[in-house]
Amino acid sequence: MRYAQMVVGPAGSGKSTYCSALVQHGVDVKRSIEVVNLDPAAEYFDYQPLVDVRELIHVQDTMEDEELHFGPNGGLVFCIEYLLENSDWLHDKLGDQEEDYILFDCPGQIELYTHLSAMRKLVKQLQNWNFSLCSVFLIDVQFMTDGAKFLSGTMAALSVMVNLELPHINILSKMDLLSKGARKRLDRFLEPDPHSILGNIEPSGRLTFNNKYRKLTETIGKIIEDYSLVRFIPLNLKDHESISDVLLTIDNVIQFGEDQDTRTRDFEEPGVNNEN
Numbered sequence: 554m555r556y557a558q559m560v561v562g563p564a565g566s567g568k569s570t571y572c573s574a575l576v577q578h579g580v581d582v583k584r585s586i587e588v589v590n591l592d593p594a595a596e597y598f599d600y601q602p603l604v605d606v607r608e609l610i611h612v613q614d615t616m617e618d619e620e621l622h623f624g625p626n627g628g629l630v631f632c633i634e635y636l637l638e639n640s641d642w643l644h645d646k647l648g649d650q651e652e653d654y655i656l657f658d659c660p661g662q663i664e665l666y667t668h669l670s671a672m673r674k675l676v677k678q679l680q681n682w683n684f685s686l687c688s689v690f691l692i693d694v695q696f697m698t699d700g701a702k703f704l705s706g707t708m709a710a711l712s713v714m715v716n717l718e719l720p721h722i723n724i725l726s727k728m729d730l731l732s733k734g735a736r737k738r739l740d741r742f743l744e745p746d747p748h749s750i751l752g753n754i755e756p757s758g759r760l761t762f763n764n765k766y767r768k769l770t771e772t773i774g775k776i777i778e779d780y781s782l783v784r785f786i787p788l789n790l791k792d793h794e795s796i797s798d799v800l801l802t803i804d805n806v807i808q809f810g811e812d813q814d815t816r817t818r819d820f821e822e823p824g825v826n827n828e829n
């Protein structure tokens with residue numbers, strides 16, 4: 554079996570830094586971890602990629618092409634669709650080793666994960682090539698330390714989880730940048746309790762709007778509570794133990810996903826076409 558993480562998240566959330574820290578950690582613990590750069594607009598990363606999508610297509614190609622003439626966002630989506638159309642290229646580059654552990658360092662354009670279908674199609678393709686995958690959604694912890702931002706980050710994480718249809722982990726990146734006070738506030742949110750989140754959202758100004766807002770927030774909080782899988786794991790890349798813990802959690806999540814798949818397959822009646 555081949556194992557992989559789809560490392561996703563908003564621009565600047567720390568995806569490439571996470572990948573290179575995991576590669577280094579792999580070297581330290583004698584575990585082979587490779588990275589595939591899937592970001593056609595990547596300017597800098599300090600790992601040596603196993604595969605680099607920019608060899609196939611660069612976002613600049615789509616912007617400079619006289620016919621296409623895309624802007625940076627449209628260009629990125631075009632590149633991922635182009636990669637899908639040329640998936641043989643990726644297949645050849647990945648080779649067919651049995652014991653791979655690969656990190657796919659994905660672009661930082663959030664709509665690729667929240668509602669467009671190209672990334673999900675790519676995930677299906679990788680699964681067809683025998684990869685057991687987990688999506689790892691990184692979010693900069695500095696955007697998660699007040700109630701309103703925490704709710705919005707959580708909703709983004711939830712929509713990525715639902716859209717990619719993979720075993721899923723949310724990671725709070727850049728924990729080393731958090732002040733003590735902010736860490737205390739964050740700790741109150743990490744157990745998904747809508748009341749503590751609500752308590753952090755201060756009333757301001759117009760009463761009617763506030764009441765509506767409070768009700769909406771309460772309902773969203775309830776959804777978060779019901780989807781108890783929307784948990785966030787703090788990760789400090791400067792702490793060896795923190796990286797080990799995250800890797801172990803991801804291994805467990807991938808294993809859990811595999812067990813579920815096996816159970817679903819076992820459950821299918823022989824002779825019945827379950828492809829849909």
Ligand SMILES: Nc1nc2c(ncn2[C@@H]2O[C@H](COP(=O)(O)OP(=O)(O)OP(=O)(O)O)[C@@H](O)[C@H]2O)c(=O)[nH]1
Pocket residue numbers: 562563564565566567568569570571592595660661662726727728729730789790
């Ligand atoms: N202090 C600190 N800085 C970090 C950490 N992770 C990333 N950074 C910094 O955050 C910035 C963005 O990090 P990247 O790893 O390039 O983020 P990315 O998500 O790959 O960015 P895009 O490719 O634009 O989507 C860089 O300046 C990193 O040095 C971290 O754990 N701690």
